[in-house]
Amino acid sequence: MARVNENYLKLPGSYLFAEIARRVNNFKQNNPEANVIRLGIGDVTRPLPQAVIQGMHKAVEEMADAATFRGYGPEQGYSFLIKKIIEVDYAPKGIRLDEDEIFVSDGSKSDTGNIQEIFGLDNVIAVTDPVYPVYVDSNVMAGRTGELGGDGKWSKIVYIPCTAENGFIPELPKEKVDLIYLCFPNNPTGTTISKDELKKWVDYAKKNNVIILYDAAYEAYIQEKDVPHSIYEVEGAKEVAIEFRSFSKNAGFTGTRCAFTVVPKEVLGYTASGEQVQLNKLWNRRQTTKFNGVPYIIQKGAEAVYSDEGQMQIKALVDYYMSNAKIIREGLISTGLQVFGGVNAPYIWLKTPAGIDSWAFFDKLLNEANIVGTPGVGFGPSGQGYFRLTAFGSRENTEEAVERFKTRLAL
Ligand code: PLP
Numbered sequence: 001m002a003r004v005n006e007n008y009l010k011l012p013g014s015y016l017f018a019e020i021a022r023r024v025n026n027f028k029q030n031n032p033e034a035n036v037i038r039l040g041i042g043d044v045t046r047p048l049p050q051a052v053i054q055g056m057h058k059a060v061e062e063m064a065d066a067a068t069f070r071g072y073g074p075e076q077g078y079s080f081l082i083k084k085i086i087e088v089d090y091a092p093k094g095i096r097l098d099e100d101e102i103f104v105s106d107g108s109k110s111d112t113g114n115i116q117e118i119f120g121l122d123n124v125i126a127v128t129d130p131v132y133p134v135y136v137d138s139n140v141m142a143g144r145t146g147e148l149g150g151d152g153k154w155s156k157i158v159y160i161p162c163t164a165e166n167g168f169i170p171e172l173p174k175e176k177v178d179l180i181y182l183c184f185p186n187n188p189t190g191t192t193i194s195k196d197e198l199k200k201w202v203d204y205a206k207k208n209n210v211i212i213l214y215d216a217a218y219e220a221y222i223q224e225k226d227v228p229h230s231i232y233e234v235e236g237a238k239e240v241a242i243e244f245r246s247f248s249k250n251a252g253f254t255g256t257r258c259a260f261t262v263v264p265k266e267v268l269g270y271t272a273s274g275e276q277v278q279l280n281k282l283w284n285r286r287q288t289t290k291f292n293g294v295p296y297i298i299q300k301g302a303e304a305v306y307s308d309e310g311q312m313q314i315k316a317l318v319d320y321y322m323s324n325a326k327i328i329r330e331g332l333i334s335t336g337l338q339v340f341g342g343v344n345a346p347y348i349w350l351k352t353p354a355g356i357d358s359w360a361f362f363d364k365l366l367n368e369a370n371i372v373g374t375p376g377v378g379f380g381p382s383g384q385g386y387f388r389l390t391a392f393g394s395r396e397n398t399e400e401a402v403e404r405f406k407t408r409l410a411l
Contacts, residue, residue, distance in 0.1 A: 012148065016375070041374075055303060090230065111259060126179070132215065246258075
């Protein structure tokens with residue numbers, strides 16, 4: 001008899017997006033004429049940059065010729081891509097990394113979800129709240145989180161609230177924790193952390209033997225000077241942090257799939273008897289056993305992101321979405337709504353009007369303005385009373401949505 005991993009049974013169904021789909025379908029059935037604008041899901045809409053397309057076309061041709069055909073590649077990624085990552089993303093910031101500290105993968109979702117496998121089940125994890133759900137759910141599946149309470153919190157997870165009250169700056173945990181997930185620029189709040197604030201986390205991690213799992217999937221959206229693009233800009237971070245980066249949001253790879261994770265050799269974990277272990281070795285073992293590398297064609301596309309044209313084209317992509325973010329942000333502020341994010345991130349996080357919770361605002365926005373967004377409470381208990389809009393739509397839809405906020409929504 002095959003016993004199942006009962007931890008999976010503890011997970012509430014993927015309630016958030018299923019419930020959104022249910023409500024939208026219901027609305028459309030009753031209002032077939034309505035032109036619904038979707039600013040809910042965090043997927044990009046602009047096509048891949050030309051440089052990427054050219055890089056991939058060339059690689060396709062290589063695959064058609066026995067002399068240049070590639071089969072299995074290195075599980076950790078091809079050196080041509082890793083060299084570019086180091087040279088363009090890290091070296092100019094004074095961050096020195098070896099090639100074997102970078103692991104190319106098929107996405108930050110896989111990596112942020114899988115990284116917990118190299119840690120013991122008795123580690124206590126901390127997450128900021130609201131949070132990208134993958135960090136929590138992957139730990140639930142592993143059996144690290146205890147039970148889900150009526151307050152929407154897992155009994156063994158330490159939640160660090162990030163709300164308007166604390167300016168979305170997480171406070172260091174008071175409890176003893178072992179692993180901390182941080183994500184900046186943040187999904188869902190669109191807010192960031194300054195280098196000084198991030199330094200407090202690195203110092204804390206060093207002092208308390210904590211590992212920081214730093215998700216920088218949105219670093220390309222940073223516009224302001226003082227906001228770090230990488231945690232390794234903070235001195236000492238290479239001893240305590242693993243960093244996740246993705247080509248999904250800077251270069252439109254959400255459907256193409258390429259990302260990378262940095263595991264410096266200095267980052268150490270411990271055995272029960274106190275022996276030090278390089279996390280780099282464990283992640284390498286994990287990846288080489290369970291992952292067979294990103295396709296050559298895709299890595300060639302990712303390499304092209306680092307060419308001069310590629311860099312210009314991805315900047316244009318990010319600028320496009322950030323102009324949308326500005327339109328949403330300024331438009332909503334003009335309606336009197338309290339608005340956060342959207343300055344260094346493609347997410348706008350708004351406070352719902354007094355007396356209207358996240359889901360009630362979802363219904364109101366759908367019914368009155370025919371706009372779909374994401375209820376903040378779906379990202380964690382501290383998201384209650386907030387609502388997320390994304391800047392990933394077309395310019396036309398973004399402008400139309402803001403117009404509807406101004407003219408159709410009774411605030
Ligand atoms: N991390 C965060 C915070 C995200 O919001 C997302 C996607 O929305 C990801 C990771 C996943 O990125 P990828 O497409 O590389 O799997």
